[in-house]
Amino acid sequence: MGKYKMSVGLSVLDSLGINLYSNAAAVxxxxxxxxxxxxxxxxxxxWKQGESVLVRDDGNGMSVDDMNNRFLMVGYRKRDExxxxxxxxxxxxxxxxxxxxGKLSVFSIADVVTVYSTKDGETNAFRIDADDLKARINSGHEYEPQEVTEVPEGYDSQGTVLELTSLRTKRADLTATALRKRLARRFDVLDQTPPTEGxxxxxxxxxxxxxLDRQELKSLQFIWEFGDDKIPDSALPHNVARFPLNGVIDEAREWFVRGWFGTAKQPTDLTRDEEAGSLKNIIVLARKRPIQEGIIEKLDFSRVFxxxxxxxxxxxxLDDDALEDIATSDRQRLIEDDERVVALRDFLRKAFVSASETWSNHRPKKEVLDVLTRYPKLQEWVDGLAEYQRDSAKAMLGTIASLDFESGSEGHRKDLFRSGILAFARVGLRKATAELDSLSRMTAEDLLALLGRQAEYEAGLWVDILRSRIEAIDQFQNLSDANEKEKVLQRHLFEHLWLLDASWERAAGSQRIEQSLKKVARDDFGLGADEMEERGRIDIRYATTGGKHIIVELKRYNVKPDIDDLRNQGGRYAVALKEVLVKEGNSNPDIEVVFVIGEFPKVVTKTLMTDGEYTNSLLAQINGRIVYYDQxxxxxxxxxEEYLDASEDARNLDALLDSITAQPGAASSEDGGPADK
Incomplete structure (x- = not known):
């Protein structure tokens, strides 16, 4: 024995074997x-989940020498000359x-590994127990696997069989279906090349x-492919859009890229399959197997795409024999500053920029086809537009359809469809007018077309307003408590004069005139704000309609005012308003005074007239009238409601907007999988 010796420590086995991989698919x-x-x-x-794993191939097999000098030699470099x-x-x-x-990786999921290999008709086998292996390493001795002399039936065919038992439950707790999905993403060996041709x-x-085991393919809307090798049509959704890309990085150095990347309909489509794991990454392969598990995050690409x-x-x-090995031990990452890695990142970043622009242009057009299928009323609306407007309408619908919303927020998209349709009507009207202005000759037909569109657009703009107003009225009507009615109505009525009359709108300069009228009330009554409140609510709003000037005075719901007081108060307001308007150049203004009260006023003055006749006669003197809250x-x-019932245009658009809010019909393009072929 020589003076020096080198031994393999237990830490090497842990680092390069037991703890090198954390999942069964990688092993x-x-x-x-x-x-x-x-x-x-x-x-x-x-694959018997949690029990055992048997891996059998029909390859070259190994002799005893091959087993010792190749398989059992940790760090055996087969590519060396x-x-x-x-x-x-x-x-x-x-x-x-x-x-x-890589052979050590089996100990990541199993404590016992038995190897059977047959070459030239001779079968040899041995078993390795991880606990025994660790003990021998700790004692400083070489490890001798246990020879296996009894070969099970069927294990003596040409090739190699690995039997993994005493599985590590946590790392091997994977269903066979999940294993299929994960392995299918890790190898480029899914073609149908005959065995005789390799x-x-x-x-x-x-x-x-x-x-079909490639789950991410089922979700694709768009796909970009490098080189001439294409994914079969049968593996993709039937309506996927395909775009070619040049895969040449550096032709002189023969740096080429093959493969593909694509986009799903929604980001959640790439994260919903628990068995396949997250699909939202791009795996980089070299020699048909992974060398970088994910590269998107390395591209410094921040677009939504x-x-x-x-x-x-x-x-x-990236795995050229003539160049330095740049893959980490677990083959899940690359040395990032290597020029090959830098060149690949730069190349893919540029490809992403180009693809994202294509995606932004084409996605709305693709989405609109699905939307028009799901919502037939939208298709009817588009078909009913002028021909020059249809493409713009489709572009708008497609843009809304392509927006990404969080799970459970799809109602926002429907709201956008509704708003978009009404907004399109306004824009469409302006565009139609501009086009008509540019005509050298105006014909009756041109004018009628404009008026027809205008009626339709106005109906469209009004229908949402009408619906919201009816909903508000319904809420008011359902209030049975008098005090609640007063509180709610007084809060909203001043800002929503349409409750009194659909044609009323706040006049320009209303706030200034209202302040003038309130000053008249204070001066005439000689009371402070608190005292005025005790006497009865003095709230004034001013509106106009058809040349008429309207003063609106609200009283408390549960206050029963005196009719003589109302007449005197209204008269002062009318005179004050006339003075204001005369100063502005209106010498004979038409003024009306409206009192909003909760019940019929008190009549104290005794006359031969009935209370109603007396009330009407007083109010006629100031062109006044009474409106009751409930009325x-x-x-x-x-x-x-009568407006909606009477307006065919409003009803049609109302049905369209209702169809968006309702659940879509059975027709949908979200078939989620490749076409049957």
Whole structure:
């Protein structure tokens, strides 16, 4: 024995084996890679969740010497010229394995591993127990795996069988379906190349992995593909949009990229599959297996587009035998400052920028097709527009449809559709007018078309107002308590004079005139604010309609005012307002005074007239009238309901907006999967 010796510590086994991988899919990837490098045409995985794993391939197999000098040698570098070189002997495959430590990964999920291998008709087998291995390492001795002499039936076929038992439950607690989905994303071996030509298949519990196991493909709306190799149409949704990209990074150095990246309809489509894990990343492959688990976050790309992206990029130049090995031990990351990695990041960033612009232009157009299918009333609305407006309307609907909302917030999108339709009506009217102004000759047909559109747009603008007003009136009507009615009505009535009359609007300069009228009240009554409040609420609003000037005075709901007081008060207001208007140049203004009260006023003066006749005669002197709180609610509700019932245009648009709020019909493009072929 020489003077010096080198030993492998237990920490190496922990770092490069037991703790190197945290999930079963990564461990199985190493065994699949070994089978591929051994010129296997198939690797079969029997996955019994929580019990055992059997990995069987039909590759070259190993002799006892191969087992000792290759498999059992930690750090065996098969790509060295002195060992196996750069490609497999039978099919000339570029080797996936490089570091010679992946075999230790099995101890991440199992404590006992038994290896059976048959080469040239001879079967040899051994078993490794992790506890025994650790004990021998701690004692400073070499470890000798236990020889297995009894070979189970069927284990003596050409190739290698690995049996993993005493599983580590936490890391191996994965369903077979989940394993399929995760392995399908980790290898570019899903083509149908015949075995005789080097084809390679991965089989789990008797079923071969195929494109349908790629869950992220089912969610794609758009896909960008590098190079000539394309994903089969049958693996993609039937209406996916495809765009080609140049995959050349540096032709002189033969740095090329293959593969694809794509966008889902919504970001949540890439996170909803618990079995497949998060799909919102781009895996980088080299030699058909992962070398970087995710690269999106390395691209310094902050556009919204990045939230919708998934993909798989193949860059074999990252694992060139003639260049330095830049993959970390677990093959999940790359040395970031290597020029190859920098070049790939720069290249993908530029591809993302270009794709995001394409996406922004095409996505609304694609979304609108789905929207018009889901909401037939919207299609009817678009069809009813002037031809020159339809593309703009579709663009608006598509933009709203493509907005991303958090889960449970889809009602906001429907609100935007409603608002967008009404806004489009206003913009459309202005555009139509501008076009008509540009005509060299105005015809009756042109004018009628404009008037027809104007009526439609006005109906559209009014319908939401009418609906909200009716809802407000309904709420007022449902208030049975008198004090509640007073509190609610007095709070809203002054700012919403439409409750009194649909045609009333606040006049320009209303606040100034209202202050003038209140000054008249204070001067005439000679009372302070508190005393005025005790006498009865003095609240004044001023409005106009059709040339008429209207004074609105509210009294408390439960106050029964004297009719003589009302007449005198209203007369003062009318005279004061006339003085204000005459100064402004209106020599003969039409003035009306409206009192809003809770019940019929008191009549103290004794006359031969009835109380009603006397009240009417007094109010006629000042062109005044009384409106009761309960009456104005009922009248307003009836007025607006009659308007809706009478207006065909309003009813049509009302039905359209209702259809957006309601649940969409059965027709939907969200079929979520590839077309049946």
């Amino acid at each position: 199985l990837s190493e065994l699949v890679a070994n089978a591929y490098d051994a010129d296997a045409t198939s690797v079969d995985i029997e 002195a060992n196996e070189g750069h490609v497999s002997p039978r099919f000339g495959r570029a080797f996936m394995g490089r570091k010679g430590i 084809g390679f298949s991965i089989v789990i519990n008797g079923n071969r992995l195929n494109w 990045g939230n919708y992206v998934t993909g798989q990029i193949e860059a074999d130049f 104005l609610i009922a009248n307003a509700l009836k007025q607006y």
